[in-house]
Every structure is written in C-alpha cells, then in structure tokens.
Amino acid sequence: MSTVSPERLLLPAAAGQIETLVESPQSAPRAVALCCHPHPLFGGTMTNKVIHTVARSFVASGAIAVRFNFRGVGLSEGVHDGGRGETEDVVRLANWARERWPGLPLWLAGFSFGAWVALRAQVALQPSLLVTVAPPVGRWDFSAIDPPKCPWLVIQGSKDELVDATAVEQWLVSLSGRSDVSPRLWVLPEADHFFHARLHEVRDAVSGFVNDQAVALSE
Secondary structure, eight states: OOBOOOEEEEEEETTEEEEEEEEOBSSOOSEEEEEEOSOGGGTOOTTOHHHHHHHHHHHHTTEEEEEEOOTTSTTOOSOOOTTHHHHHHHHHHHHHHHHHSTTSOEEEEEETHHHHHHHHHHHHHOOSEEEEESOOBTTBOOTTOOOOOSOEEEEEETTOSSSOHHHHHHHHHHHTTOTTOOEEEEEETTOOTTOTTTHHHHHHHHHHHHHHHHHHHHO
16 A cells, blocks of 8 residues: 655644644545544554554545544643543544645544544534444433434444444434435444454455445446
C-alpha cells in the first residue's frame, strides 16, 4: 500500500489541543475519513489495532484517514467527558477536515465507544459513509440517536465479550422499518471484541464496503 509520510498535528478544540494523525494515499484522495478510537478510560487510543486497521483500509481505498486521541489521551488536552465533549470534538475535527479538503466527501468511522461517538456525531455531520465496529449497544444510550441515512456498515464479532452481538442485531432490526435507513451488518463468526487474529477480515469488510459504494455511485 502506497502512502505519503503521516502528518502529526495538534488541533484546537473546546478542551484544548487534540493530537491528530493524518495518513494520505499517494494518489488524489477520494474522501477524508475521520476515525474514532475505543474508550479512553480503558486504554483506548488512536493506535488501537482495530481503528488502525479501519484507517489503513480507508487509505488503501484512496481516502485520507484522520485519527486522533480523544481528550485526556496522549497529547490531547482536557479530561474524559462521557461522550458529550468527545462528540463535540469529532464535529470540530470534521469541520476542520472539510475546510482543509473542500469538496471531498466526509466518511466517519468508530470502534466500540468510538462507534457510539461517531453515531452521535453523524446526526450533525451527515457523512457520506459510516462504518461502526462493535457499536456498544446496551452499554451506552442509543435511544436518542437518529439513525444514519448514509451507506452504513456495522461490523460485529459473534463472540464479543464486551458487546452483545444479539443486542446489536436486534437494534438494527428495530431500525429496519425506516426506508431511509439501510445498514449492512457483517458478523464475523467466533470473533471477539478486539478481533484477535481476524483483523484482516475487518480490513477486507471495510474495503469491500467502500468499493461497493463506489460501484453503486458510478451506476
């Protein structure tokens, strides 16, 4: 996979600077993808292997991938805010990305806690594409989140020890009556929460989804 050298930035946000990593493809980018890591209070950072895999899959598919540390993690200033401030930071970073790369579609992704934050942020951001990995249904409040209207991929391990795979499926079924909501669920049999030895399947699921959307738009 051809990439240019990663760009490390400290960007202003409501609680202080946010540590950010930008990875770009060699060719002209087709989109900019903002990627949200798992829970900061349980070791989640932008170097988490799952969100790293998602980001690199986006780059391989021709998008600029923007990873960042939530407030209080790494060089990011501030303290954990239970999702409220974190959602504000995602919106702030997305607006920055749209200003820096005007005209590029915004893609949004998140893993675990990051998936919940991404789902909260997409209501305001209206991204062109959304990927949520192990969205923590039953652990965080999803009731007030308007379902995404864009193409949406949900990746879930069937043996996830932290997120109930059945609860995720039931939640998606509860949304199925909405004509403007069409999530694609990709269940990895026997995969655990962190997709040990299965990251290549996560990568392939994201790449396949992105490529399918490109084909659909060209038809």
